[in-house]
Amino acid sequence: MKGKNVVVGVTGGIAAYKAAELVRLLVKAGAQTRVAMTAHATKFVTPLTFEVLSENRVVWDMWDGQESPMSHITMSQEADLIIIAPATANFIGKIAHGIADDFLSTSIVAATGKMLVCPSMNSRMLSNPAVQENITLLRKRGYTVMAPQEGELACGERGVGRLPEPEQILEQARILLSEHDLSGMKVLVTAGATVEPIDPVRYITNRSSGKMGYALARAAALRGAEVMLVSGPTSLNPPRNVKVFRVKTAAEMRDAVLGHHAECDVVIKAAAVLDYKPRRQSKTKIKKLEEIQSLELVRNPDILAELGRRRSGKRSLLVGFAAETHDLMSNAREKLRKKNLDMIIANDVSREDAGFESDTNAVKIIHRDGRVEELPLMTKEDLADRILDRVKKLWKETA
Numbered sequence: 198m199k200g201k202n203v204v205v206g207v208t209g210g211i212a213a214y215k216a217a218e219l220v221r222l223l224v225k226a227g228a229q230t231r232v233a234m235t236a237h238a239t240k241f242v243t244p245l246t247f248e249v250l251s252e253n254r255v256v257w258d259m260w261d262g263q264e265s266p267m268s269h270i271t272m273s274q275e276a277d278l279i280i281i282a283p284a285t286a287n288f289i290g291k292i293a294h295g296i297a298d299d300f301l302s303t304s305i306v307a308a309t310g311k312m313l314v315c316p317s318m319n320s321r322m323l324s325n326p327a328v329q330e331n332i333t334l335l336r337k338r339g340y341t342v343m344a345p346q347e348g349e350l351a352c353g354e355r356g357v358g359r360l361p362e363p364e365q366i367l368e369q370a371r372i373l374l375s376e377h378d379l380s381g382m383k384v385l386v387t388a389g390a391t392v393e394p395i396d397p398v399r400y401i402t403n404r405s406s407g408k409m410g411y412a413l414a415r416a417a418a419l420r421g422a423e424v425m426l427v428s429g430p431t432s433l434n435p436p437r438n439v440k441v442f443r444v445k446t447a448a449e450m451r452d453a454v455l456g457h458h459a460e461c462d463v464v465i466k467a468a469a470v471l472d473y474k475p476r477r478q479s480k481t482k483i484k485k486l487e488e489i490q491s492l493e494l495v496r497n498p499d500i501l502a503e504l505g506r507r508r509s510g511k512r513s514l515l516v517g518f519a520a521e522t523h524d525l526m527s528n529a530r531e532k533l534r535k536k537n538l539d540m541i542i543a544n545d546v547s548r549e550d551a552g553f554e555s556d557t558n559a560v561k562i563i564h565r566d567g568r569v570e571e572l573p574l575m576t577k578e579d580l581a582d583r584i585l586d587r588v589k590k591l592w593k594e595t596a
C-alpha cells in the first residue's frame with residue numbers, strides 16, 4: 198500500500214468504531230490515509246480518534262473555515278481509493294443518486310479513483326428493495342460493494358448486515374490497488390512445516406509457521422497470478438483468490454506438488470519439509486516402559502530435488518529456500534546447484550528477527566548465474582513482493 202492515497206469515508210452507523218481499526222491497519226500497511234466523516238458519524242466516534250490514527254486532519258464540516266473551498270475536489274482527486282466504511286442505507290442512497298450535500302458525498306461526486314463501499318445496517322434495512330436497488334446501481338457503475346456479513350447485529354437481532362472485519366476490508370483494498378503485473382502467470386507455492394506421526398498422540402515437525410509461503414501466495418494472487426498453495430498445518434487464514442491444498446506429511450506434499458507443478462510456470466518451495474519420518478508409525482500409544490527410547494527415522498523424498506530432476510525444455514522457474522544456521526552461502530549455493538534451481542533464498546534461521554515464526558525476514562537471494570543480492574530486514578509481506586519482482590524479471594528473460 199506504500200505510495201497509495203486512501204480516503205476512508207465514515208458514515209453514521211454503530212460500526213463506525215470498526216473504521217478506527219481499518220484506519221490503523223491502512224496506516225500500518227503504508228497507505229497515506231485521510232479520513233472524512235459525515236456529521237452523523239461524529240456522534241458515534243470523535244474526529245480526534247481518526248486524527249490520531251491517520252496523523253492527518255479529519256474533515257467532516259465543509260463550513261468550518263479550516264478547509265480550503267476546493268478541498269472536497271483535491272482530496273477526492275488525489276485518492277487512489279475511497280473506502281466508505283461503514284456505509285449506511287442513507288449514504289448509499291445519496292451516492293447512488295448523485296446527491297452531494299456534505300463534504301463526504303460531495304467528494305464522492307468529484308472522485309476519480311476506485312470506490313469501495315462497505316454497507317452495514319440492520320438486516321431488514323439491507324433487504325429493503327430501495328437499498329438493494331441502490332447497491333445494484335453502485336455495482337453497475339463500477340463501485341466495489343462488499344457483502345455485509347451474517348451475525349449478531351447491534352440491535353440485538355441476528356442477521357446479515359454486519360460490517361466485514363477491518364482485515365477483510367484491507368485485503369479487498371489491496372486487491373483493488375494492486376497492479377496485476379503477474380496476470381497470466383501460474384504459480385505454485387508451498388508453505389509451512391510438514392508433520393510425521395509417531396503414534397496416535399505424537400508427531401515430529403519443525404518450527405516453520407508458514408508465514409513466508411502464505412505471504413508469497415497472497416502477494417502473487419494480489420498481483421494477478423493464478424496461485425495454488427500447498428500448505429502444511431498452520432493457523433494462518435488462507436489468502437483470498439488462492440487455491441489451497443492442505444497436506445500433513447512430506448509424502449502428501451509431494452503428491453500435491455507433483456500433481457500440479459506441470460500446470461504452473463513457477464514453483465516456489467517455501468515449505469520446511471521434514472527430511473525424515475519414523476520408520477514405523479505405532480497404531481497404539483507408545484507407553485513409557487524403557488529408560489531410553491530410540492526412534493528410528495527413514496528419509497523422506499526431497500520434493501524440490503525431484504522437481505529439479507524432472508525439468509524438461511519447458512519454460513519454467515524453480516525457486517527454493519535454504520534454511521541454515523551456519524555456512525549460509527556455501528550451503529545455499531550447493532542446494533541451488535544440486536536441486537537445479539533458478540534462484541534460492543538463503544535464510545539465516547539462527548537470527549531471532551528472521552526466519553521461522555518471525556514476522557520479518559532478512560535474506561540473500563542467490564541466482565543461478567552466481568549473482569547475490571542481499572536484502573535488508575523487512576516484513577515477510579514486503580519480502581514476498583521483492584522475491585516476486587525477481588521472479589517476474591527472470592520470467593521475462595526466459596521468454
Ligand code: CTP
Pocket residue numbers: 387447466467468469470471472497498499500501502516517518519520521532
Ligand atoms: N525441500 C523439499 N523436500 C525436502 C526437503 C527440502 O522440497 N524433503 C525443499 C524446501 O522446500 C526448500 C529447499 O528444499 O525449498 C531446501 O530445504 P532445506 O530444509 O533448507 O534443506 P534440505 O535440502 O532439507 O537440506 P538440509 O536439511 O540438509 O539443510
